[in-house]
Amino acid sequence: KAGVTQTPRYLIKTRGQQVTLSCSPISGHRSVSWYQQTPGQGLQFLFEYFSETQRNKGNFPGRFSGRQFSNSRSEMNVSTLELGDSALYLCASSGGPLNTEAFFGQGTRLTVV
Amino acid sequence: AQTVTQSQPEMSVQEAETVTLSCTYDTSESDYYLFWYKQPPSRQMILVIRQEAYKQQNATENRFSVNFQKAAKSFSLKISDSQLGDAAMYFCAYRSVGVIQGAQKLVFGQGTRLTINP
Numbered sequence: 274k275a276g277v278t279q280t281p282r283y284l285i286k287t288r289g290q291q292v293t294l295s296c297s298p299i300s301g302h303r304s305v306s307w308y309q310q311t312p313g314q315g316l317q318f319l320f321e322y323f324s325e326t327q328r329n330k331g332n333f334p335g336r337f338s339g340r341q342f343s344n345s346r347s348e349m350n351v352s353t354l355e356l357g358d359s360a361l362y363l364c365a366s367s368g369g370p371l372n373t374e375a376f377f378g379q380g381t382r383l384t385v386v
Numbered sequence: 387a388q389t390v391t392q393s394q395p396e397m398s399v400q401e402a403e404t405v406t407l408s409c410t411y412d413t414s415e416s417d418y419y420l421f422w423y424k425q426p427p428s429r430q431m432i433l434v435i436r437q438e439a440y441k442q443q444n445a446t447e448n449r450f451s452v453n454f455q456k457a458a459k460s461f462s463l464k465i466s467d468s469q470l471g472d473a474a475m476y477f478c479a480y481r482s483v484g485v486i487q488g489a490q491k492l493v494f495g496q497g498t499r500l501t502i503n504p
Contacts (some may be wrong), residue, residue, distance in 0.1 A: 306490050316477065316494035329491050361429060367490055375490060377423075377431035 275300065277366050277378035285384045291352040294381045298345050298366030305347040306375065307339060310361040319362075322347055351383075359385045388413045388480050392495035399468045400503050406453075407463045407498045409478030419481040420454065421492070422463045426474040434476070437461065439483075465500075473502045 278297040286292050298305050307319040318331040322341035339349040345366075351358055361382050365375040389412045399405035411420070422434040437445045437454050444452050449466045465472055478495040 304490050306492070308492075308494075315496045316492075318491050318493070321490050323490075331491075363431065365431070365490070365492075374433055374436065375492065376433075379428065379430045382429075 277364055277376050279362075279364050279378035279381050281381060282379065283382045283384075285386060286354050287386055288354055288356060290354050291350060292354060292383060293348055293350050294362055294364075294383070296347045296349075296364030296366075296378060298347070298364075299376055302366040302368055302376075303345050304367045305341055305345065306365045306367075307347070307349050308363045308365070309333075310363060310380070311359075316363070319349065354385045356385050359383060388415070388418075388482070388493045390478050390480050390493050390495040392476075392478055392498050394498045395496070396499045396501070398501040398503055399465075401468055401470060403468055404464060404466045405468055405500065407465075407476050407478075407500070409461045409463070409495055411459050411461065411478070411480050411493075413459070413480065415482060417483045419483065420452075420461045421479040421481065422450070422452070422461075423477045423479060423494075424472075424474045425477065425497075431477070435463065468502050470502050470504060473500055475499050 280295045304323045306321040308316050310316045320339050321329045325341045336352045341347045361380045363380045364378045367375045391410045418439045420437045423431045424434050425431050435447045435450050451464050453462045475497045477497045479492045
């Protein structure tokens with residue numbers, strides 16, 4: 274069974290640009306969550322999707338958005354990039370709200386210059 | 387809101403020895419899940435062990451075991467017979483038990499970097 278796949282693995286963008294990151298969950302998983310990991314703030318929850326619906330959102334500005342497609346694949350978008358958005362973005366999938374274990378992808382390393 | 391605290395930014399242990407990583411959390415909920423995740427240099431978060439709060443028995447997975455003290459809101463991880471492959475960042479995480487909102491949201495501690503000395 275393939276794991277959680279995040280693309281791209283690395284990304285360099287310029288301030289003011291926008292970026293889209295992709296996450297393909299484990300086959301059959303319907304829940305996808307996103308996290309931002311930085312040395313200063315650690316791991317912070319961005320948002321969670323289940324069956325194409327956003328179920329929860331972390332404390333991030335509106336520049337951060339996401340969506341989930343009918344095949345459970347998810348994308349997150351960051352508009353008007355700032356230097357502080359440089360981070361490792363991790364995606365996790367699980368079978369659903371009652372499933373306890375979240376499986377993580379290898380992340381997308383975003384660098385904003 | 388729930389918080390998770392790992393007070394040891396770095397720990398080191400000799401190969402084959404035992405090490406304990408500390409984690410405390412704060413919550414007003416009575417039922418929840420606690421996890422330890424490992425993040426090696428490859429960056430992929432790997433689940434090490436999980437504990438359901440309603441279970442009094444401490445979880446064990448091979449060389450990994452936890453000491454769950456619900457009243458003290460403490461959840462430490464013990465690694466026995468440490469191996470070089472155990473070197474990684476270890477994160478303690480909390481998850482509410484819920485069906486509707488926030489069911490999959492993990493709240494992480496700041497992490498403990500574990501070094502294994504040969």
